[in-house]
Every structure is written in structure tokens, then in C-alpha cells.
Amino acid sequence: MKKIKVNPRYLILSILIIIVVILSFISYAIKSGRQLSPVESLIKDTVLTTQKILMAPVNFVSNSFKEYQEKQDVYKKYKELQKKESLFDLQEAKLKEQQTQIEKLNELLTLEKTLSDYTYQHAQTLNRNLNYWNNEISIDKGTSNGIEVDMAVITNQGLIGKVVSVSTFTSRVRLLTSSDIHNKVSVKIKTDKEDIYGILSSYDKENNVLIIEGISSNKIIEKDSVVVTTGMGSIFPSGVLVGKVESYELDNFGLAYIVKVTPTVDYDDITHVTVLKRLK
Amino acid sequence: MKYIIIASLSSLILQSYLTTILKIDTIFYPLFLIVNLIVLYKYFNKDNLKFIIYALTMGFISETISSNTIFLQPILFLLISFIVIYISNRIEVGNINLFLIVPFIITIYRILSYFILNNIVHISITNQLLYQSIYSSIVINILYAYTLNYIFKFISNKYKFSMYD
Structure with missing residues (x-):
């Protein structure tokens, strides 16, 4: 059989081009919030539904044990x-x-619906996402339950994130702890005198605090004030608890405050969630 | 081959389930599909091509279930499979050295993932998170590697056939 001679330069160049194309695809897929294809959706639904069925007895025993402890x-x-x-x-x-x-x-005011009007859909966590460094979870409700992309997700402790993709029986939720630049939330700090508006922009994992920016330095912020969503931006309904003010400091220019907020949710331990659907 | 498929699917479901019931900040972060690559390579009877296809398939399924990045997990699984082949061709992977090989492979997997996400996709991940992700994954995965190794050895000795058939 005749051997094909390949110039090593072309081979290296081809490999480099393939790597660049693949990495560009990954970058695009992460940043664009690509939706699952029907095949991916089918695989995901099949595996996660099988997991749900197989683990049902384990969950039953675990819940019974928890219930017993609570009864004590x-x-x-x-x-x-x-x-x-x-x-x-x-x-x-x-x-x-x-x-x-x-x-x-x-x-x-002839208002039929307010920014805090929404319906609920309870769901169970199926797994956590490795690629986003645990900043995404999968839940057991999908389009068949009326879940749509960009719906807000909470636990009984407060806001945790929003739905970023859906399949028939499951959905993916990106947590507020994610470093996604599109994941900013409009929030207000409720003080005794007034509501102070700002943007929840990032999460400091080392100190377990959420960071609020864009608050003018002439505002008076009180420690331990409650932070809730404003309802602006059409994704998160208003009045959903986010956390409590832990500390605040002026930014490098001395013009605005950077507020550190202790989240009310334990992001490392999320088992049951509620998806909020704002009334249109 | 059917035993490998059963083990892989079980690992996949167990890994997925454990991420929800175990706290992430503890030392019990499961990466069972990666452990599968390390332990099960010898049962492919040195058929590297089939092992690579297996690694790519597992990477793709892992990607679909826990992410949405098309190629990231398959690429990582592919690279890990090359490293596993390289190591396995030089030393025998078994009870004596599993406790060294598993942390080594997990460290490489985490560093590669960190490098791609941080430098190419620009998802900001701190160095501290990287260290935490490595040490949190070691204990449970070593335990799983020994368990899986023991089960496969037991079955292959008892029934006297190659797992690959």
C-alpha cells in the first residue's frame, strides 16, 4: 500500500486550525446560550429520567429518615x-x-398585574454541572411543565438563578454564583428610610458574598438591611429575597458604593427549587 | 463489553445523583466517568481505537447531561484517554498504584478544564477554586476506583472470561 507523505508543517498547521475551530465552538456555545438539539434533549431526558426512577427508593428512605429526625x-x-x-x-x-x-x-392606578405577580412550579434538583464549575443545576421539570428560558428560580431561602435551557422533561438553571456577565440582577436594598437601587453583578466565592454595584456614594446604607429583587428587567419578579447587607465600601473613584451581601441561600446544598413564571 | 457499558451507565447515574445529595465544598465530589477510563482501560485488551471511541462517547454523554458546550467534555475525555493509554502501556494500573494515578489524572482533568474555561471562554475561575476542585475530588474517586477495580477483578476471575467480549 502506498504511503501518503504529509509535510509536518502542514500537519501541525491543520491540527492548530482544528483546535482553534473547536475552541471557538466551545466559546460560542457557552456565551450564546445555545439550546439543546433534539438528539441531545432526548439523551438528557432519558438519562435523567432513568436516574430519577432508579434513585426514587433511595430518596424515599432518605426523606423518611429526615422526617423522623424532624419529628423529634x-x-x-x-x-x-x-x-x-x-x-x-x-x-x-x-x-x-x-x-x-x-x-x-x-x-x-388601573393596574391589573404588578411586578410581583407570578405562578409557581416546584422542581427537584437532578444534578450539578461540571463545566460551569458547579454554577449550574439540572431540574426535573421542562417544557412539558410550562418551563421556559429566562424564568426565575428560587428556594424557600431566596433567589438562586434563572433557567438557561430547557428540554422536554428537564431544565438547566444558572446560579447567581456564576461568573456569567449576562447574569446581572436589578436589586434594591430596603433601609428604614428608602429603597436603594443597584445591580447585583458578581459573586465572591472566597468570602461567600454577592456584590452589588452602582449605588451612589450619597446614599446611606445600613448593615443587615434586606436585599430583594426590583422586578425590573422582565426576568426576576420583584420582592424576591436575595440576602442581607454584610458590609460596604467606596469604589476606587470614591463615587459609588460596592456592597457585599450575604446570600440567604446555601448554594452548595440545593435539592428542591421553585420556578417562578411571571404573569404576562 | 456489556459489563463496561453497564458500569459506565451506573457510574454516570451515580455521579449525577451524588452531586445533588453531597455538599460540593466537602471532599466528596464524584468524577466517576474519569475513574472509569482509568480502571477499565485494561479490559479493552489494548484495542486503543475502541477505547478512544468509548472515551469520546462518554465525554459526549457527560456533556449533554451536565452541560451545553458541544465539545468541551469530549475533548477533555479524549485527552485523558491518551494519558491513560500512555500510563497503562508503561505500568500496570492496579491496587498498588491506583491511589497515585487517580489523583494525578483528576488534577490534569481539572487543570485542562480550568485552562480552557479561564483563558479561552473567559469564565473567571480563581486559582483557589481550582485547588478546591482538585482536593474535593480525590477521596471519593480513589474509593470508587478501588471498588470498581475490585468488582471487575472479581467478575473476571469468577467467570473466567475477558470483559471485552
Whole structure:
């Protein structure tokens, strides 16, 4: 058989071109938020659904054990709730009054829906993503459950991220801890005097704090103030808890504050989530 | 070959499940598909081409399930498969050296992944995260490597046939 002679220079050049093309593809795929092809979607749904079925007995035993442990603390919790009950009636009356006021104000403004109107879809975490350094999770709800790209995702502790891709039975959620530049969230710091608006721009993994930027230096920020979403930007509904102010400092130019926020969510331990669908 | 497929699918599902129930910051971060490449190479009877196809397939499935980057995991799996072939052709991978080879391969996998994501895709990952990702993956994967190695040795000795058939 005749051997084909290849000039080593051309061979190296070809390999380099192939590497550059492949790396460009990877870069494009990550940055553009490419949607899954039908084949990829089918493979993902099949494996994750199989995993869900096979692990159901394990989850059942694990949940039963957790339930048993929780039952041990019931009496203690009951006593604590008894103390809180005395305040409950007072707060309920206050809440009703405020609800009535909001409804009247909405009528006055002829607003049918507010920025905080949304419906819920509960889901279970199926796995965490290796490529994004654990900053993405897969959940067991997809287009068949009405999930769409860009829907906000929360836990009972607060906001965790948004849906970035969906298949028929599963979805991928990018967490707020991701270093994705498109993952910025409009938030407000609720102080006693006013709401201070800013942009939640990044996450400091070493100190476990979220960073808020774009707050004018003439604002007065209070430590431990609650940080919630503003509802601006059409993805995240308003009033979803993000965290509490831990500290703040002026930026290099002395013009704006950089605020560090302790997240209320433990991003390393997410098992159940809720997808929020804002009413259109 | 069917045992390799069963082991791979089991590893895939177990890895996927464990990432949800184990805290990431602990020392139990599973990379079972990478461990599979290290332990199962000898059962391919030195058929390197089939082993590379196997590595690429596993990379592609891993990519589809846990990511959306088209080529990243297949490329990483391919590179790791070359390293595994190189090592396995020089020393016998077994109980004596698994506790050294597994951390070595995991370190290379993490560094390659870090390099591509940080320098080419520009996803900012700190050095501290890289160290953490390496040491958090070592203990559980060494344990898994020994378990898998033991199971495959047991089956091959008991039934006296090659896993590859």
C-alpha cells in the first residue's frame, strides 16, 4: 500500500486550525446560550429520567429518615410557635389592612398585574454541572411543565438563578454564583428610610458574598438591611429575597458604593427549587 | 463489553445523583466517568481505537447531561484517554498504584478544564477554586476506583472470561 507523505508543517498547521475551530465552538456555545438539539434533549431526558426512577427508593428512605429526625424536634418547635402565636393575630390584621390598601391603590392606578405577580412550579434538583464549575443545576421539570428560558428560580431561602435551557422533561438553571456577565440582577436594598437601587453583578466565592454595584456614594446604607429583587428587567419578579447587607465600601473613584451581601441561600446544598413564571 | 457499558451507565447515574445529595465544598465530589477510563482501560485488551471511541462517547454523554458546550467534555475525555493509554502501556494500573494515578489524572482533568474555561471562554475561575476542585475530588474517586477495580477483578476471575467480549 502506498504511503501518503504529509509535510509536518502542514500537519501541525491543520491540527492548530482544528483546535482553534473547536475552541471557538466551545466559546460560542457557552456565551450564546445555545439550546439543546433534539438528539441531545432526548439523551438528557432519558438519562435523567432513568436516574430519577432508579434513585426514587433511595430518596424515599432518605426523606423518611429526615422526617423522623424532624419529628423529634416537634415539641420544641411547638413551644416556640406558641410564643409567636400571640403576635400573629396582630400581624394578620395589619397584613389584611395593607392588602386592602394595595388593592385600592391598584384600582386607582388601573393596574391589573404588578411586578410581583407570578405562578409557581416546584422542581427537584437532578444534578450539578461540571463545566460551569458547579454554577449550574439540572431540574426535573421542562417544557412539558410550562418551563421556559429566562424564568426565575428560587428556594424557600431566596433567589438562586434563572433557567438557561430547557428540554422536554428537564431544565438547566444558572446560579447567581456564576461568573456569567449576562447574569446581572436589578436589586434594591430596603433601609428604614428608602429603597436603594443597584445591580447585583458578581459573586465572591472566597468570602461567600454577592456584590452589588452602582449605588451612589450619597446614599446611606445600613448593615443587615434586606436585599430583594426590583422586578425590573422582565426576568426576576420583584420582592424576591436575595440576602442581607454584610458590609460596604467606596469604589476606587470614591463615587459609588460596592456592597457585599450575604446570600440567604446555601448554594452548595440545593435539592428542591421553585420556578417562578411571571404573569404576562 | 456489556459489563463496561453497564458500569459506565451506573457510574454516570451515580455521579449525577451524588452531586445533588453531597455538599460540593466537602471532599466528596464524584468524577466517576474519569475513574472509569482509568480502571477499565485494561479490559479493552489494548484495542486503543475502541477505547478512544468509548472515551469520546462518554465525554459526549457527560456533556449533554451536565452541560451545553458541544465539545468541551469530549475533548477533555479524549485527552485523558491518551494519558491513560500512555500510563497503562508503561505500568500496570492496579491496587498498588491506583491511589497515585487517580489523583494525578483528576488534577490534569481539572487543570485542562480550568485552562480552557479561564483563558479561552473567559469564565473567571480563581486559582483557589481550582485547588478546591482538585482536593474535593480525590477521596471519593480513589474509593470508587478501588471498588470498581475490585468488582471487575472479581467478575473476571469468577467467570473466567475477558470483559471485552
